[in-house]
Amino acid sequence: MTKRVFNFFAGPATLPLPVLEKAKEEFLDFANMGMSVLEISHRSEQWDKVMAEAGSLLRELMKIPSDYKIIWLGGGASTQFLMVPVNLQVPGKPLEYVSTGGWAEKAIKEAGLYGEVDIIASSKDENHSYIPKDVAFSEKAAYGHITSNNTLYGTEWHTWPEVPSDVPLVCDMSSDLMAREINVKDFGVIYAGAQKNLGPAGVTLTIVREDLLSRVPEKTPTMLKWKTHAKDSMYNTPPVFPIYISKLSLEYLKEIGGVKEIEGRNRRKAKILYDVIDNSDGFYKGHARADSRSLMNVTFTMATPELEDKCVAGATPLDLIGLKGHRSVGGMRASIYNAMPIEGVQKLAEYLTEFKENNQ
Amino acid sequence: MTKRVFNFFAGPATLPLPVLEKAKEEFLDFANMGMSVLEISHRSEQWDKVMAEAGSLLRELMKIPSDYKIIWLGGGASTQFLMVPVNLQVPGKPLEYVSTGGWAEKAIKEAGLYGEVDIIASSKDENHSYIPKDVAFSEKAAYGHITSNNTLYGTEWHTWPEVPSDVPLVCDMSSDLMAREINVKDFGVIYAGAQKNLGPAGVTLTIVREDLLSRVPEKTPTMLKWKTHAKDSMYNTPPVFPIYISKLSLEYLKEIGGVKEIEGRNRRKAKILYDVIDNSDGFYKGHARADSRSLMNVTFTMATPELEDKCVAGATPLDLIGLKGHRSVGGMRASIYNAMPIEGVQKLAEYLTEFKENNQ
Numbered sequence: 139m140t141k142r143v144f145n146f147f148a149g150p151a152t153l154p155l156p157v158l159e160k161a162k163e164e165f166l167d168f169a170n171m172g173m174s175v176l177e178i179s180h181r182s183e184q185w186d187k188v189m190a191e192a193g194s195l196l197r198e199l200m201k202i203p204s205d206y207k208i209i210w211l212g213g214g215a216s217t218q219f220l221m222v223p224v225n226l227q228v229p230g231k232p233l234e235y236v237s238t239g240g241w242a243e244k245a246i247k248e249a250g251l252y253g254e255v256d257i258i259a260s261s262k263d264e265n266h267s268y269i270p271k272d273v274a275f276s277e278k279a280a281y282g283h284i285t286s287n288n289t290l291y292g293t294e295w296h297t298w299p300e301v302p303s304d305v306p307l308v309c310d311m312s313s314d315l316m317a318r319e320i321n322v323k324d325f326g327v328i329y330a331g332a333q334k335n336l337g338p339a340g341v342t343l344t345i346v347r348e349d350l351l352s353r354v355p356e357k358t359p360t361m362l363k364w365k366t367h368a369k370d371s372m373y374n375t376p377p378v379f380p381i382y383i384s385k386l387s388l389e390y391l392k393e394i395g396g397v398k399e400i401e402g403r404n405r406r407k408a409k410i411l412y413d414v415i416d417n418s419d420g421f422y423k424g425h426a427r428a429d430s431r432s433l434m435n436v437t438f439t440m441a442t443p444e445l446e447d448k449c450v451a452g453a454t455p456l457d458l459i460g461l462k463g464h465r466s467v468g469g470m471r472a473s474i475y476n477a478m479p480i481e482g483v484q485k486l487a488e489y490l491t492e493f494k495e496n497n498q
Numbered sequence: 499m500t501k502r503v504f505n506f507f508a509g510p511a512t513l514p515l516p517v518l519e520k521a522k523e524e525f526l527d528f529a530n531m532g533m534s535v536l537e538i539s540h541r542s543e544q545w546d547k548v549m550a551e552a553g554s555l556l557r558e559l560m561k562i563p564s565d566y567k568i569i570w571l572g573g574g575a576s577t578q579f580l581m582v583p584v585n586l587q588v589p590g591k592p593l594e595y596v597s598t599g600g601w602a603e604k605a606i607k608e609a610g611l612y613g614e615v616d617i618i619a620s621s622k623d624e625n626h627s628y629i630p631k632d633v634a635f636s637e638k639a640a641y642g643h644i645t646s647n648n649t650l651y652g653t654e655w656h657t658w659p660e661v662p663s664d665v666p667l668v669c670d671m672s673s674d675l676m677a678r679e680i681n682v683k684d685f686g687v688i689y690a691g692a693q694k695n696l697g698p699a700g701v702t703l704t705i706v707r708e709d710l711l712s713r714v715p716e717k718t719p720t721m722l723k724w725k726t727h728a729k730d731s732m733y734n735t736p737p738v739f740p741i742y743i744s745k746l747s748l749e750y751l752k753e754i755g756g757v758k759e760i761e762g763r764n765r766r767k768a769k770i771l772y773d774v775i776d777n778s779d780g781f782y783k784g785h786a787r788a789d790s791r792s793l794m795n796v797t798f799t800m801a802t803p804e805l806e807d808k809c810v811a812g813a814t815p816l817d818l819i820g821l822k823g824h825r826s827v828g829g830m831r832a833s834i835y836n837a838m839p840i841e842g843v844q845k846l847a848e849y850l851t852e853f854k855e856n857n858q
Contacts, residue, residue, distance in 0.1 A: 143532035147539040150738055158526055158534050165522040172503035172817060174518050176698040176743060179507040179820060212572025212700060213721065216734040220719040248719055333735055338536040340572060340700045340737030359580035359608055361573065374576040375693055377700030378510055379739055383536060457532060460539060 144482030147460035148289050148435060148473040149313065149334035157386040175382050180375050188385055189370065195388035199396055202322050202345060207368040209344040210384075212377045215312045215331040218342060219245040222283065222308055222327065223252035224362050225346075225354045231280035232256040236273055236299065239266040239288035240466060245310060246283075253280065259299075265467070266291040268427040273299035281306045281326065287314035289334070290464045292437030292471065293430040298324055306350055314434050315343070316391065317476060318401040326350050335434070335475045337384030340377045391476065400476050404433045407474050407483040411436045414487045421494045425467050439469030446470060449493050458486050504842030507820035508649050508795060508833040509673065509694035517746040535742050540735050549730065552745035559748060559756055562682050562705060567728040569704040570744075572737045575672045575691040578702060579605040582643065582668055582687065583612035584722050585706075585714045591640035592616040596633055596659065599626040599648035600826060605670060613640065619659075625827070626651040628787040633659035641666045641686065647674035649694070650824045652797030652831065653790040658684055666710055674794050675703070676751065677836060678761040686710050695794070695835045697744030701737045751836065760836050764793045767834050767843040771796045774847050781854045785827050799829030806830060809853050818846050 145152040168175040169184045178185055193208050202208065211217070222245070223233055233249045235242065237260035249255045256279070259270035266288060275282035282301050286309050287294040294314060301307045306326020315330040322328065326347050333339040344364060351365040360366050366373050391400060412431060415422040415438050425437040440446050446469050450462050463469040474483055505512040528535040529544045538545055553568045562568065571577070582605070583593055593609045596602065597620035609615045616639070619630035626648060635642035642661050646669050647654040654674060661667045666686020675690040682688065686707050693699040704724065711725040720726050726733050751760060772791060775782040775798050785797040800806050806829050810822050823829040834843055 140526045141530070141532040142526075145533045145537055147537070147542075150537055150540060150735065152537050153534065158536070162522060162525045165525065166500045166502075166518055170501070172501040172819070173505050174513065176518070177505055177507070177510055177512050180510060180699065182507075212574065212737060213577070214572065214734045217573070217721050220721060244720075248721075251717055251719055331735065333738075338739055339540065339735045340740055357611055359611060360604075361577050361580060361608075374574045375510065375691065375699045377572060377737060377740065378693075379698055379743075380700055380737065383739075459532070 143457040143459045144478070144485060145459050146472045146474070146478070146482075146486070148464070148471060149331070150339045151334050151473055151475050152477045153338065153383070154387060154390045154477045157383065157390050160386055161383060176379055178378070180372065180378060185378070188382055189372070189376070192381055192385035192388060195385065195392060196343075199388060199391060200316060200320070200322060205348045206322060207346050207348055207351065209346065209364060209367045210371040210376055210381050211342050211344065211367060212340060214342055215241070215310055215329060216244065218310070218329040218344060219248040220251070221362055221364065222281070223249045224358060225364050226281045226306065226308065226327070226350060227252045228280040228353070231278055233281065233283070234258050234275050234279040235283045236260070236270060237262055238269060238285050238293060240290050241288065241310060241312070242285040245285070249283070261293070266293065267425055267430070269293050269295050269430040275299060275301045275305055275307070277302045277305070279305045281308050283308045283310075285310045287311070287317075287432050287434050289313045289435050289473070290466045292426045292432045292435040292467070294432035294434065296429070306347065314432070316397050316400070317404050317433055319397050332380060332384050334473075337387050338380050340380035341384060403480060404474070404476065407478065407480055408433045408436065410483050410487045411472055411474070414490050418494050421498050422490065425469070434473060434475055436472045436474065437463060437467050437469065439463070439467070443468065445497060448497070452493060453486070453489055456485065456489055458482070458489060503817040503819045504838070504845060505819050506832045506834070506838070506842075506846070508824070508831060509691070510699045511694050511833055511835050512837045513698065513743070514747060514750045514837045517743065517750050520746055521743060536739055538738070540732065540738060545738065548742055548745055549732070549736070552741055552748060555745065555748035555752060556703075559751060560676060560680075560682060565708045566682060567706050567708055567711065569706065569724060569727045570731040570736055570741050571702050571704065571727060572700060574702055575601070575670055575689060576604065578670070578689040578704060579608040580611070581722055581724065582641070583609045584718060585724050586641045586666065586668065586687070586710060587612045588640040588713070591638055593641065593643070594618050594635050594639040595643045596620070596630060597622055598629060598645050598653060599651050601648065601650070601670060601672070602645040605643060605645070609643070621653070626653065627785055627790070629653050629655050629790040635659060635661045635665055635667070637662045637665070639665045641668050643668045643670075645670045647671070647677075647792050647794050649673045649795050649833070650826045652786045652792045652795040652827070654792035654794065656789070666707065674792070676757050676760070677764050677793055679757050692740060692744050697747050698740050700740035701744060763840060764834070764836065767838065767840055768793045768796065770843050770847045771832055771834070774850050778854050781858050782850065785829070794833060794835055796832045796834065797823060797827050797829065799823070799827070803828065805857060808857070812853060813846070813849055816845065816849055818842070818849060
């Protein structure tokens with residue numbers, strides 16, 4: 139049997155094993171075409187079918203209303219950081235952002251090239267350990283931008299900020315897309331790099347309310363306009379394989395019960411780890427405030443860096459991989475996206491409990 | 499045994515079977531990590547190794563001098579169409595282009611957003627059936643841009659145009675990268691979508707002479723600056739799987755003898771098909787002028803569209819797939835990139851010879 143570890147990397151991240159097995163099975167001969175999915179023309183009917191199915195699965199699972207378009211692109215969320223202001227700026231109106239971490243900061247930096255940026259709230263004062271409260275975007279904003287989950291710090295928005303009805307809320311959901319039920323209608327634009335909760339690296343999803351497609355100035359590079367891609371994401375050759383794997387992941391998510399079911403599992407998984415932290419008498423210190431905790435990335439530190447290194451090193455022989463925290467927080471980080479099985483979380487919790495007993 | 503056809507699609511296109519087999523073999527467990535290459539962190543040492551090997555293989559195979567940087571990005575050559583003027587424009591200097599087909603026209607359109615474009619030569623007058631002769635870029639140009647091979651029309655530059663020594667020549671080599679030996683020093687920038695001659699869709703290669711990285715205005719979006727990516731293409735998460743498959747393809751190319759060897763094979767393959775056309779007494783009419791013929795895409799028409807449809811349809815049961823010509827030329831197109839085995843070309847030649855005998 140193939141060796142398989144529990145992969146707690148923050149992204150690219152673990153994928154459901156049945157998805158990988160299916161992809162492997164049909165790797166050399168896709169849809170009885172006598173070629174790999176890597177080799178098929180993106181103008182073939184077989185590829186059209188993959189794209190159509192990926193779109194309709196996503197629409198069904200996320201309950202995306204019909205007036206929202208689904209766009210699959212290369213370039214990562216980092217490219218969306220600039221495409222958001224390119225497509226949504228309005229001369230004279232401020233671009234309003236909330237800074238909840240390093241990725242939000244990167245989005246803010248790009249926006250600054252296109253208009254006056256107003257950071258209406260920030261958690262920088264406490265190393266982004268919380269989500270600001272009572273955030274309200276203003277009437278005058280071209281749009282409001284948030285980052286729903288902050289992988290580096292392990293924080294997540296639990297209720298959305300207030301937004302005037304004609305101001306679109308834009309959300310970078312790279313790290314918690316489909317981790318929990320949301321109402322797409324609360325947003326004007328949702329975007330997400332696939333490599334955490336949807337599929338592999340190499341494709342980025344953007345969901346845009348149709349009326350927002352026409353804001354973009356005519357003299358904008360073709361590839362940077364959402365409306366170029368809104369029809370079918372086939373203006374140019376799409377990232378075929380990453381989309382194909384994302385489609386298989388969506389099929390799998392539907393099969394196991396959809397977003398509601400996975401949200402329940404995610405809440406159970408997160409609780410197991412936060413309970414270990416909360417019951418450790420301070421041996422493990424959660425970085426995120428309890429009211430801002432992420433379902434996806436559990437971040438915590440210990441008394442000394444030496445102890446943290448020992449804890450990470452001791453996990454490796456148990457096949458618990460990718461637990462070293464990001465340098466912005468230090469300590470440890472367990473990324474427990476949709477595809478992380480509860481068994482992995484349980485095994486990690488047992489290890490952490492035992493490690494505490496042996497090292498306190 | 500898995501079914502395998504001869505895939506003449508123009509791109510995404512056929513890949514070497516040993517590459518696919520190797521990828522399948524290690525699909526669930528990469529480098530003994532207990533996870534798929536789709537799941538590994540792009541910050542892991544195993545991934546660093548893939549990136550480093552891909553770069554050094556490319557450098558070795560193309561003899562890329564040390565003062566050129568190698569960049570792997572998502573977004574396709576269509577994104578490079580805008581990144582070229584973004585990175586190389588010089589206020590007041592014209593952006594000089596040669597129009598040899600639909601892709602060149604798209605590059606020209608994007609450049610028009612950034613400066614005065616001068617189309618110094620064009621083959622549009624004869625439906626891009628030839629490469630213009632005696633092309634010379636001017637001293638005053640910010641850069642000169644050509645498209646080395648034109649997939650839609652089946653034409654290819656056989657000698658490079660004249661360029662003043664301080665004007666960088668920029669070349670879209672998407673469809674003939676590494677099909678033949680070139681001198682990288684003849685170019686300031688080479689770029690290529692991977693999905694024809696290098697790997698699968700989803701990654702684009704850009705090779706830039708180092709001194710050209712600093713031309714870009716400071717206030718340019720981070721993702722659109724080549725210099726953001728020049729160090730290691732790891733500013734953000736790279737398209738992991740497409741790069742990995744490209745690396746395997748480069749390994750394979752090295753193993754079979756490198757660019758010189760594949761150029762010989764490509765010349766033999768192309769000759770087989772052009773001989774069929776030339777010896778058909780006009781039954782098959784090559785679209786490209788003999789002096790402009792492509793090694794990669796052999797385009798030809800017949801007396802009537804009905805005959806062409808019949809010829810394409812008759813090829814399918816023989817596992818000769820993807821032969822319908824692009825609508826801009828009509829007729830048939832056989833794309834015979836590096837990974838197309840000579841057996842496929844021979845089989846197609848036999849079929850065409852027989853088809854002619856039965857239908858003239």
